Amino acid sequence: GKPDPILKVDNIVRNFGGITAVDVDHLEVQRGIITALIGPNGAGKTTFFNLITGFDRPSSARQGAHWSFDGRTLDKTSASSVALAGMVRTFQLTKALNRMTVMDNMMLGARDQKGERLLNGPFWFTWKKQEAEVEAKAKDLLQRFSLLAKKDDFAGSLSGGQRKLLEMARALMSDPKMIMLDEPMAGVNPALTQSLLGHIQSLRDEGMTVLFVEHDMHMVRHISDWVVVMAEGRIISEGRADEVMADQAVVDAYLGAH
Ligand code: ATP
Numbered sequence: 142g143k144p145d146p147i148l149k150v151d152n153i154v155r156n157f158g159g160i161t162a163v164d165v166d167h168l169e170v171q172r173g174i175i176t177a178l179i180g181p182n183g184a185g186k187t188t189f190f191n192l193i194t195g196f197d198r199p200s201s202a203r204q205g206a207h208w209s210f211d212g213r214t215l216d217k218t219s220a221s222s223v224a225l226a227g228m229v230r231t232f233q234l235t236k237a238l239n240r241m242t243v244m245d246n247m248m249l250g251a252r253d254q255k256g257e258r259l260l261n262g263p264f265w266f267t268w269k270k271q272e273a274e275v276e277a278k279a280k281d282l283l284q285r286f287s288l289l290a291k292k293d294d295f296a297g298s299l300s301g302g303q304r305k306l307l308e309m310a311r312a313l314m315s316d317p318k319m320i321m322l323d324e325p326m327a328g329v330n331p332a333l334t335q336s337l338l339g340h341i342q343s344l345r346d347e348g349m350t351v352l353f354v355e356h357d358m359h360m361v362r363h364i365s366d367w368v369v370v371m372a373e374g375r376i377i378s379e380g381r382a383d384e385v386m387a388d389q390a391v392v393d394a395y396l397g398a399h
Pocket residue numbers: 157160161162180181182183184185186187188189
């Protein structure tokens with residue numbers, strides 16, 4: 142169909158000392174499809190995720206540096222305003238989150254994404270009124286991801302795949318326009334693989350834009366509508382999965398990294 146970018150990035154650079162982790166001239170993520178961001182270890186994928194979600198800043202003001210999400214310029218925005226604009230990423234469950242129940246993780250997800258201001262000052266009362274509503278929504282999402290029976294269990298007791306589902310469910314608490322998944326298949330046992338892929342595809346079928354970073358080539362081939370390949374901080378190829386995997390530049394980048 143006609144291109145309809147939800148995310149546009151121009152001239153974004155991040156250096157760590159002498160290493161250029163990210164040096165992207167131009168990248169667009171199209172609305173309503175599943176885009177995979179792949180590349181060898183150290184290619185800059187995580188750094189790129191951090192930059193566009195406001196968890197990290199570009200190194201220097203570069204000529205023509207600009208990025209926007211859904212028509213909104215994001216160059217100088219904080220992580221919470223990025224989330225408010227509708228771009229949300231999953232986070233791996235940390236120690237602290239593992240010691241909380243599944244339900245509390247969901248409630249925290251709502252708070253994280255909507256921003257602290259809902260919990261403070263005049264917004265606090267609004268929040269209290271909304272709490273029941275938010276809780277109902279959390280239960281719906283847990284039901285959808287087959288986690289409702291686990292709602293009072295510690296997140297730390299979940300299997301690898303269930304944790305990935307919880308991370309997704311938590312991110313969805315804020316009704317994002319785009320969900321960004323960092324290695325959704327890492328640590329998922331084969332029994333849950335199909336279910337996880339199915340969930341990601343149904344989100345896309347409902348109109349959600351999905352961007353994920355992944356090492357698992359089976360997953361990349363199976364569900365990506367578009368694949369972007371990064372190496373040494375740059376975008377070296379993009380296209381359909383079979384196209385980029387046949388691209389000599391991509392083959393060379395992977396071989397060179399091992
Ligand atoms: P992987 O697939 O292994 O997760 P990646 O594609 O996500 O790799 P990044 O983690 O973004 O790659 O790393 C890109 C480069 O930047 C690497 O050379 C890495 O060592 C370097 N780098 C990333 N974060 C930092 C940091 N905080 N300090 C110093 N160097 C960093």
